[in-house]
Amino acid sequence: MNAIIPLQHRFPAVASPRPLVRIVIVGHVDHGKSTLIGRLLHETGSLPDGKLEQLTAMSTRRGMPFEWSFVLDALQSERDQNITIDTSQIRFHTRARDFVLIDAPGHTEFLRNMITGAAQADAAVLVVDAVEGVRDQTRRHGYLLQLLGIRQVVVVINKMDRISYDATRFREIETDIADYLKSLGLPPLEVIPISAREGVGITEHTYTSEWYRPTLVEALDKLLPARLALELPLRFPIQAIYKFDDRRILAGRVESGCIAAGDELVVLPSGARTKVKTIEAWPVPRSGHNPSRAGTGQSIGITLEDSLFVERGAIASSAEAPARAGDQIRARVFWLAPTPLEPGVQLAVSLATGTAQGVVAAVLSAVDPGSLIPAENQSIGCNHVGEIEITLDKPLAGDTYDTNPTTGRVVLEFNGRIAGGGLVLAIGSIATAPPLSPSSLPENPDAGKLKAKAAELVDSMQELSPAQRIARLRHDIEGKIVFTTSFGLEDQVILHWIAENGSDIELVTLDTGRLFPETYELWAKTEQRYGWRIRAVYPHHEQLEQLVARQGINGFYQSKDAREACCHIRKIEPLGRALASARGWITGLRRDQSAHRAGMDIVEADTGRGLLKLNPLFDWTRAAVLDFATKNDIPISDLHARGFASIGCAPCTRAISPGDPERAGRWWWEQENKSECGLHIKSRNSAHEN
Amino acid sequence: MDRLDELEAQSIYIFREAFERLRKVALLWSLGKDSNVMIWLAQKAFFGRVPFPVMHVDTGKKFPEMYAFRDRYAEEWNLQLIVEQCPPVEAVDPTLPPAARSAARKTEGLKLALAKHGFDGLFAGIRRDEEATRAKERVFSPRGAQGAWDVRDQPPEFWDHFNASPPPGTHLRVHPILHWTENDIWRYTRREGIPIISLYLSRDGKRYRSLGDADITFPIESNASSLDEIIAELDTTKIPERSGRAMDHESEDAFERLRTTGYL
Numbered sequence: 001m002n003a004i005i006p007l008q009h010r011f012p013a014v015a016s017p018r019p020l021v022r023i024v025i026v027g028h029v030d031h032g033k034s035t036l037i038g039r040l041l042h043e044t045g046s047l048p049d050g051k052l053e054q055l056t057a058m059s060t061r062r063g064m065p066f067e068w069s070f071v072l073d074a075l076q077s078e079r080d081q082n083i084t085i086d087t088s089q090i091r092f093h094t095r096a097r098d099f100v101l102i103d104a105p106g107h108t109e110f111l112r113n114m115i116t117g118a119a120q121a122d123a124a125v126l127v128v129d130a131v132e133g134v135r136d137q138t139r140r141h142g143y144l145l146q147l148l149g150i151r152q153v154v155v156v157i158n159k160m161d162r163i164s165y166d167a168t169r170f171r172e173i174e175t176d177i178a179d180y181l182k183s184l185g186l187p188p189l190e191v192i193p194i195s196a197r198e199g200v201g202i203t204e205h206t207y208t209s210e211w212y213r214p215t216l217v218e219a220l221d222k223l224l225p226a227r228l229a230l231e232l233p234l235r236f237p238i239q240a241i242y243k244f245d246d247r248r249i250l251a252g253r254v255e256s257g258c259i260a261a262g263d264e265l266v267v268l269p270s271g272a273r274t275k276v277k278t279i280e281a282w283p284v285p286r287s288g289h290n291p292s293r294a295g296t297g298q299s300i301g302i303t304l305e306d307s308l309f310v311e312r313g314a315i316a317s318s319a320e321a322p323a324r325a326g327d328q329i330r331a332r333v334f335w336l337a338p339t340p341l342e343p344g345v346q347l348a349v350s351l352a353t354g355t356a357q358g359v360v361a362a363v364l365s366a367v368d369p370g371s372l373i374p375a376e377n378q379s380i381g382c383n384h385v386g387e388i389e390i391t392l393d394k395p396l397a398g399d400t401y402d403t404n405p406t407t408g409r410v411v412l413e414f415n416g417r418i419a420g421g422g423l424v425l426a427i428g429s430i431a432t433a434p435p436l437s438p439s440s441l442p443e444n445p446d447a448g449k450l451k452a453k454a455a456e457l458v459d460s461m462q463e464l465s466p467a468q469r470i471a472r473l474r475h476d477i478e479g480k481i482v483f484t485t486s487f488g489l490e491d492q493v494i495l496h497w498i499a500e501n502g503s504d505i506e507l508v509t510l511d512t513g514r515l516f517p518e519t520y521e522l523w524a525k526t527e528q529r530y531g532w533r534i535r536a537v538y539p540h541h542e543q544l545e546q547l548v549a550r551q552g553i554n555g556f557y558q559s560k561d562a563r564e565a566c567c568h569i570r571k572i573e574p575l576g577r578a579l580a581s582a583r584g585w586i587t588g589l590r591r592d593q594s595a596h597r598a599g600m601d602i603v604e605a606d607t608g609r610g611l612l613k614l615n616p617l618f619d620w621t622r623a624a625v626l627d628f629a630t631k632n633d634i635p636i637s638d639l640h641a642r643g644f645a646s647i648g649c650a651p652c653t654r655a656i657s658p659g660d661p662e663r664a665g666r667w668w669w670e671q672e673n674k675s676e677c678g679l680h681i682k683s684r685n686s687a688h689e690n
Numbered sequence: 691m692d693r694l695d696e697l698e699a700q701s702i703y704i705f706r707e708a709f710e711r712l713r714k715v716a717l718l719w720s721l722g723k724d725s726n727v728m729i730w731l732a733q734k735a736f737f738g739r740v741p742f743p744v745m746h747v748d749t750g751k752k753f754p755e756m757y758a759f760r761d762r763y764a765e766e767w768n769l770q771l772i773v774e775q776c777p778p779v780e781a782v783d784p785t786l787p788p789a790a791r792s793a794a795r796k797t798e799g800l801k802l803a804l805a806k807h808g809f810d811g812l813f814a815g816i817r818r819d820e821e822a823t824r825a826k827e828r829v830f831s832p833r834g835a836q837g838a839w840d841v842r843d844q845p846p847e848f849w850d851h852f853n854a855s856p857p858p859g860t861h862l863r864v865h866p867i868l869h870w871t872e873n874d875i876w877r878y879t880r881r882e883g884i885p886i887i888s889l890y891l892s893r894d895g896k897r898y899r900s901l902g903d904a905d906i907t908f909p910i911e912s913n914a915s916s917l918d919e920i921i922a923e924l925d926t927t928k929i930p931e932r933s934g935r936a937m938d939h940e941s942e943d944a945f946e947r948l949r950t951t952g953y954l
Contacts, residue, residue, distance in 0.1 A: 020693060050930075091819060091871065112846035116828070119848030148848075228691075239703070240710045244739060251735075253703050282738040297691050299702035301737060312710060336846055350851055411851040418846050418853050 018093060021223045024102040024118040026145065027127035028137040032158040036127060036196040037090070037103055038068030043203045044217065046092035047071065068196065096221040104141075111140070111383045112336045115421075118145060122226040123152035125216070126177070130159045130193070133173045136370030139180060140383070143369035146184045147334055147385065147422060149405055153181060154219045155188045161195040183448040190219040228296040229256035233321035234263075235399070235407045237352035238314045242301070249280050249301040250310060252353065255406040257318060259302065260293035265316045267308065268397035269325030274316075275305040313354025315397040315407065323399050326428040327392040329358075329410060333422030334385045337414050341380040341388065348413035349390055351398035351424070352406075358390040362540065364576045365609075374581055374610060387425070389573075400424050428565075429550070450605035453477075454612055457603040466616035467497040469602065473584055473614045474503050481505045481584035484575065485534065487522045488647050489636050490588030490617050490625055496634045497616075498586075499530035505586065507534045508578045512570035513544070514649040518639050525635050537574040544569055554651060563652070570649070582611050589615040590622070593646070694878050697870055698731065703850060704829055704866040705735040705813070709742065711854035712811035712862065716743045716772065718800075718954070721756045722901045723886060724815035727875050728866055729767060730884050732813075743807075745772040747799040749792075751903040759887050774803040783951075789906045789936035790948055797952045801837050804861060811862045814954050819871045820931055823949050830854055831863040837952030839863075863954075872899075872931050873924045880917040891915045900932050908934040 025033045041047050051071065059066045090101050102121055104114040118124065124145050128138055145153060155177050163169050174191045181188050192213045194201030202216050234257035242249045259265075263276045279291050280301035294300045302316075310316075317323040329349065335341045342363055349358040363378040366386035380386040401408035401423035412420040457476065461469045474481060483498060483505050485491035498505050509523065527534060547569050548555075556563040579585055591600055604613045617625060622645075629636050639647055647653055691699070708715055717732060717740065719725045732740045746760060764771040776799030782791050804812075818825040828844055830852035845853045856862050867875070879886060889898040889909075896909035897920075910929065914920040937945065945953075 090825060113844070116844075116846050116848055239706045242737065244737060244741070247737075249737060251706055253699060280737060282734055295691070297696060297699055299699040299706070299735070409849055411849060413853075413855075416853075416855040416857070418848075418851060421848060421851070 018096060018098045019225050020098045020100065021123060021220075021225050022100045022102065022121045023123050023125060023220065023223065024104055024121035024150075025125045025127060026104050026114060026118060026141040028129065028132070028135040028141075031127045031129040031132065031135075031138070032196050033127050034069030034071075034103060035067070036125075036156065036158060036194075036202075037101060038071035039196045039199055039202055040101070040216070041071060041090065041092055042068070043199065044092050044094055046090075094217050094221055097223065099220065111144075114141065115144060115148065115334065115336070118150065119148050121148075121150055123154070123223040124150050125220075126153055126155045126181075126188070128155060128157050128173060128177055130157050130163045130169065130173065134176045134180065138177070139372065140368075140370040142177075142181055142184060142186065143385065144334060146186050147332065149401075149409075149423075151186065152223050153186055153188050154216070154223075155181070155191045156194045156201070156216060157191065158194055158196050160193045160200065161198050165193065179448050189222065190214060192216055192219060229404065229406060230258070230296045232256035232404055233318035234259055234265075234316070235318075235323060235352070235404060236265075236302070236316040237354070237397075237407065238310055238312055238316065239353050240312055241310065247280065247303055248307070249303060250316070251299075251301045252316075253299045254294055254296050255352065256296055256404055258293055258295040259300075259316075264319040266319045266322040267310060268315045268317060268323045269395040270314070271322075271325075272308055273319065274308045277303045277305045313352070313396065315352055315354075317397075323397050323404075323407060324427045325395045325397045327356075327395045328361075328426075328428055329390045329392065329396070329398075329424060330364075330387065330426040331390070331410050331422045331424050332385065332387050333380070333410070333412065333420050335380045335382060335412075335420040337417075337419035338382050339414065340382070341386070341412075341420065342378055345414070347390065347419075349392060349396065350411040350413065351396045351409075351427075354396040354398070356392040356394050356396050358392045360388055361391045361543065362389040362573060362576075364388065364573070365580070367610075378577075378580070385422075395429070396427075398424055398427055400426060447605065447607035450607055450610065450612060454601075454603045454605040457612065457614075458601050461602050466494070466620070467501065469614060469616040470494070470497055470503060470505070470586065471501065473586070473603070473612070474505065477583050477612060479583035480581055481586065482508050482579055482582045483586040484508050484510065484578060485588070486510070486647065487519050487526065487637060488588060489622070489629060489640055490590060490620075492522075492526065492634050492636050493625055493629050494586060494588055494616060495526065495530070496629075496632060499532055506582075507532055509534050509536055510571055510574045510578065511536045511538055512574075512649050513539065514570065514651055516637075516639060516647065516650045516653075518637055519647065522635060522637050529635055535578075537578045539570045539574055543573070556652065576609075579609055579611065582609075585609070585611050585613045587613060587615055588617060590620060590625075591615075591618050592621060694874065694881060697867075697874055697878070698734065700850075700869060701728075701731045701866040702735040704852075704864065705732055707850075707852055707854065708811050708813065708830070708862075708864040708866075709736070711852075712856075712864075714742075714807070714809050715811035715813065715864070716745045716807065716809050717813040718815070719744045719746045719760070719769075719771075720815065720901075720954075721746065721752065721760050721887065722815070723875055723879060723890060724817065724867060724870075726763075726884055726886065727870075727878055728813060728815045729763075729769070730882060731866060733767070740767065740769055743770040743772045745774060745803060745807075745812075747774050747776060747796055747803055749776045749795055749799070749903050751905055753887075753889055753901065753904050755887050755889050756901065759885070763885065772803075772807070774799055774806070777802070786947065787937070790945070792903065792906055793937040794948055794951070794953065796954075797837065797948065800952060804837065809861055810856050811864050814863050814865055815867055816865055816954055817870050817872070817875075818868055821945065823945065824868075827863075827865055827868055828853075829865050829868055831865065832856060833861050833863055833952065835859045837861075839950050839952065841950060873921060876917060876921050876924065880921065886917075890920065892919075898934065900935055902935055906936040908936070910934055 025037060027033055055070045056066050092099050092101060102117040104117040128134060157170055157173050170193050178188055178191060192201055194216060205215055235255045236259055237252050237255060238250050239252040242251055259276060261276050261278055265274050267274060279294050281290050315323045343360050345360045347358045349356050363380060364387040366380040366384060367374045368384045399408040408424045410422055410424050411418060461472060485495055551562050556566040600615060600618060602615060602618050606613045637647060717728060776795040779792055779795055781798055782794045786794055816824045828847045833839060889901060891897055892912045892915040895913060897912045897914060898909050901907060912923060914923045
């Protein structure tokens with residue numbers, strides 16, 4: 001430990017305003033966050049006079065060595081246990097920035113406090129112990145930073161003194177953490193070797209012949225305040241309606257864009273149109289006129305030209321790009337309550353200023369971001385994350401997170417207490433629920449590994465037969481592999497290989513309820529022939545009943561949105577359950593089926609679902625597949641002989657003319673380039689663009 | 691928007707959330723610079739009025755200047771003023787050090803006032819930068835039936851969504867200026883022309899930085915006799931704001947003990 005010498009003001013206060021940046025310090029317990037903060041405050045000359053002496057005296061009184069962490073851990077209980085229970089905030093500045101520094105606890109049981117702290121931050125410093133390396137709470141905090149919308153991360157590898165500043169070990173940890181953060185879409189701005197205890201790497205360089213890195217303070221000086229969403233369309237969530245005098249004032253904060261007297265507004269969820277009459281303020285400016293406009297971040301009031309009925313929770317939005325509304329929300333969330341989040345759980349759901357009662361309709365995925373192990377069952381445990389669908393008792397107004405980061409965030413209350421929150425991936429009503437929007441899905445944390453494995457398998461499988469490819473996949477990956485069949489020609493050939501080889505692969509079909517009678521006959525015949533049961537996955541009956549109630553039995557012909565809502569409930573959502581906890585997925589896709597599928601490969605990393613997808617027949621032609629089926633007496637659908645090349649749901653599939661693209665018979669009434677139901681659309685972050 | 695605009699917008703948002711979501715709220719007016727800024731912000735939030743009572747929990751030992759200020763501005767700002775007296779020091783936990791025990795009268799007075807009026811939300815003008823335990827506060831901070839603060843089990847609070855469902859018999863402390871600093875308060879006071887008590891300005895080389903009971907509050911050495919000079923002084927000082935408040939310094943955990951039992 002260094003001697004404690006009061007430093008002169010390294011960074012004297014200056015009159016010119018410096019940007020204010022809020023930073024949160026996160027990382028695994030005991031990796032040295034509070035020590036780093038104590039040292040940082042000391043070295044930037046930010047401690048109040050007498051603080052160091054007071055803490056030194058306290059340490060002496062307790063007969064223990066001085067700890068830098070005492071600076072922040074000022075609560076009695078924390079000094080005794082040496083851990084940070086809640087989040088603290090403290091201010092300091094450097095030459096270039098004013099900082100609000102938020103210390104977040106590293107203990108798992110205090111994750112709610114870490115989230116409370118980190119949600120206020122513009123940037124994060126992730127502390128990793130040089131001896132212990134990346135631990136589960138390091139990963140969990142990284143994952144949550146991403147989910148909380150933080151986009152600037154500086155990593156410090158602390159306690160370098162304990163490993164004698166060993167460059168090899170440093171690089172090992174650096175690669176480990178940088179790869180992980182990159183896979184989250186959150187590449188670190190810097191990875192800096194430091195020793196908080198010895199005061200190395202904070203304001204003094206640590207460079208040796210082995211590396212050159214900036215100091216932590218140099219890295220902090222490059223951080224930027226989070227930008228207000230000025231350039232986005234207007235979102236003015238209504239907080240309250242005041243009638244203190246003859247004015248009827250709609251009060252709220254402008255969350256994005258700007259608003260001016262005379263502007264036309266669309267108010268969600270009702271969709272009513274209205275016009276801004278005045279912007280209200282107090283005290284009325286000296287000019288005697290109220291301001292005529294207001295911008296992002298301002299808490300204001302407006303009056304309307306008409307007496308439109310508006311309630312708290314409505315969003316007044318730009319008429320050109322209005323917000324969305326609906327009673328169905330799909331969200332990627334973190335969960336902080338001891339009671340697991342699972343289907344049937346009742347919640348109060350808040351979106352901007354609106355709140356509705358909701359029930360979890362489905363848990364599409366669940367994962368412990370510490371271990372990255374997907375949960376087997378439909379349940380998100382305490383401090384875990386996942387994707388859910390919620391049905392609300394009334395429509396709420398909001399946006400998807402990728403359209404608007406402020407109005408696209410949902411907060412979940414359980415038993416009267418905030419218990420979770422996350423990013424809105426989709427919002428709508430059953431009848432018009434948009435399909436899973438792949439572009440809005442954050443990438444799976446082990447995307448990097450998946451992609452590497454996919455690339456390796458692609459190379460090794462080039463020369464193998466389809467049957468050998470299936471065997472190789474089974475041999476190479478641990479865990480469940482699922483083959484989804486719709487009883488098309490390719491599917492029958494693949495099922496033949498799996499059954500003949502007795503491979504440990506689960507056979508699943510999605511029974512949408514609208515399949516051809518011929519498909520059910522073939523299903524039964526196939527089970528008889530091979531002696532295997534094919535597991536059927538069905539749509540959720542409540543969702544289906546609501547869909548049909550809203551859009552009618554053949555409502556999918558009405559619009560593309562209606563068709564996609566139908567596909568979502570009958571196919572996509574059940575597929576999610578069919579593939580839950582699977583590590584591998586075998587499909588009958590072929591490269592030459594359509595232009596959309598031309599870019600595919602034998603093996604692809606499906607980072608959204610966290611699995612490897614094998615298309616064993618990807619390089620076969622239709623003729624070759626048919627030839628193989630005939631020679632091996634594999635049962636195939638009678639429909640193929642009647643001109644049906646690609647077979648899906650009966651109402652949505654028709655025969656095609658010779659020479660047409662194979663999938664031309666699917667959803668023929670819609671315009672081209674959308675002959676996918678969404679099953680095989682990947683995230684835009686995936687290795688191969690679709 | 692500059693920094694003061696951002697602070698103001700955030701505080702107004704908090705005021706409106708609490709007023710909308712809670713049943714019966716009041717603002718705790720200590721007559722100091724922070725609660726005066728709070729009243730000003732409330733008037734902004736509600737377009738020129740404070741639509742709830744403003745309560746002074748009186749120890750009877752404030753400076754005369756403070757009482758004069760209260761009576762003048764309660765009228766000028768058209769406030770619904772409630773004054774509640776604190777019980778005598780004999781009614782307070784005798785194990786506390788003397789100054790803290792004296793300050794704890796306010797905690798007791800507050801409990802009595804809560805019971806009398808049935809408030810489920812109290813606006814309090816504490817700030818994170820004042821003191822380390824206050825740095826850990828939530829904006830909407832739940833208090834138990836006895837007014838106690840359970841620092842080990844604070845609910846999560848993020849993205850300006852607040853826990854606003856206090857169980858029956860409990861209340862919430864709502865902290866609209868938690869994110870402000872002492873210097874922010876003075877800069878805002880200067881910008882908005884908010885009146886202040888003259889004790890904050892230097893007289894004979896001393897001024898009060900923080901105001902409390904006359905017998906346990908002490909002035910600091912300072913020649914700052916105007917708002918501009920106070921702001922300039924705060925830009926360079928490293929002396930803590932509450933250094934003149936005796937009850938904070940009697941023992942290591944005196945102030946924390948005050949706070950967990952319900953002090954502000």
